[in-house]
Amino acid sequence: MHVVFAAGGTAGHLEPALTTADALVQRDRTTAVSFIGGSRGLEAELVTARGYPLVATTAQPFPRRLSASAVAFPFLTIEGVWQAAAHLRAVSADVVVGFGGYAAVPGYAAAWLTRTPLIIHEANSRAGFANVLGAKWTKNVASVHPGVLARALPMGLPLRPSVAQLDVAEQRSAARQMWDLPDQGPVVLIFGGSQGARHLNDVVAGSIQALTDAGVSVLHAVGRNNLLPDPHPNYRPVAYIDHMDMAYAAADLVVCRSGAMTCAELTAVGVPAIYVPLPIGNGEQAGNSRPIVDAGGGLQVADEALTSEWLTTTALTLVQDEGRLQTMASAALCLGDRDAGEAMVRWVGDVVEQRRKGR
Structure with a gap:
């Protein structure tokens, strides 16, 4: 079986695809996996680091205004579709699995052209252009949030095993030791994700002294492209966190954006959060965390309303x-789905089996 994933642009689109790919290979070592993406996103870094081949097409983000890029867009998109179709034919792909992002469009269109089964998974509360388009070409559609795509099956977001299998209480002491945090007392984890750290960093800078003076320890991921602040007692700034599972285990409270992956992981492990939706796109981040907030598993504040005083x-x-x-943690945990990865793997297998049987 050869499974081709179509996803790209941001980590939010790529990580669930990579998690599903790993699970498929772990289930059956004979399964072959490849990726179709773009050349401008995180694909080159994340996909190749996991050892999967990547076909980088000429896919481009949908232009928002008239420009030279807008004129070139249809020609580059058509070229990208032919590149993707050539790959599907070359590997005799059994199925294309898409998690969205502009870089997924050539893979979706190529699946339709080559009559390769297509699976679409939408993680956000509002579907992006790629998945809206792709969903018109297949009956195999799933979404985390209800009513986002027509005829979509309800399915959680596949999570990396380190998070899906995390026992927060069991790992708390070891997690705090990892960052030299006190074993006792409250810990707040703050991170902005791959796109949204800068404003959070500015707000946190005005809150740190008051928080630490009150006995709160802070683990703060500022982002690789931002200046790393000086540490001081009870404040641990880092550029990036490689072991998010352990960061969650260390924390009593999280301050974060409302990306689909972040929301899925925090509910799976049952850690309460203050969500600050990134004010870009079509407003999907606010919708991602809204069900958690409505259930009592967190708070939500608009980006423009977040100040150092409010955060403190x-x-x-x-x-x-x-x-x-504890009440918030329990409410968040009730919304979590630790088994979505297994459900996704079964679904991919079922679609391939149906094709082989000619259904």
Whole structure:
């Protein structure tokens, strides 16, 4: 069986695809996997690091205004589709599995052209252009949030095993030792994801002194492209966190954006959060965390309303109320789905089997 994944642009589109690819290979070592993506996103870094071949097409983001890029867009897209179709034919692909992003469009169109079964998974509360388009070419559609795509099956987001299998209580002490955090006392984890760290960093800079003076320890991922602040007692700034599972285990409260992967992981492990949706795109981030907030598993504040004073007051109020934190953690955990990866693998297998039987 050869499974081709179509995804790219950001880690939010690529990570669930990579997780599913790993699970498929682990289930059956004879399964072959390759990726179709673009040349401008994180594909080259993330896909090749996992050892999977990548076909980088000429896919481009959908132009928002008239420009030279807009004129070239249809020609580059057509070229990308032919590149993707050539790959599907060359490997005799059994199925194309897509998780969205502009770089997925050539793979989706190529699947339709070559009559290769296509699976679409939408993680966000509002579907992006690629998945809206791709969903018109297949009956195999799933989404995390209801009503996002027509006829979509409900299915959670595949999570990396380190998170899906995490026992927060069991790993807490080891997790705190990893960053030299106190074994006792509240810990707040702050990160902005691959796109949204800068404003959070500015707000946190004005809150750190008050938080640490109150006995709160802070683990802060500032982002690889941002200046690393100086550490001081109870404040641990890092450029990037490689072991997010252990960061979650160390934390009593998280301050973060509302990316689909972040929301899925925090509910799976049951850690309460203050969500600050990134104000870009079509508003999908606000919708991603809204069900968690409505269930009592977190708070949500608009990016423009987030200030150092608000963060200090709100974070201190929460971490100093252990009963409330436990209630929020339980509410978040009730929405989590640790088995979505297994469900995704079964679904891919079923679609391939149906094709082989001529259904």
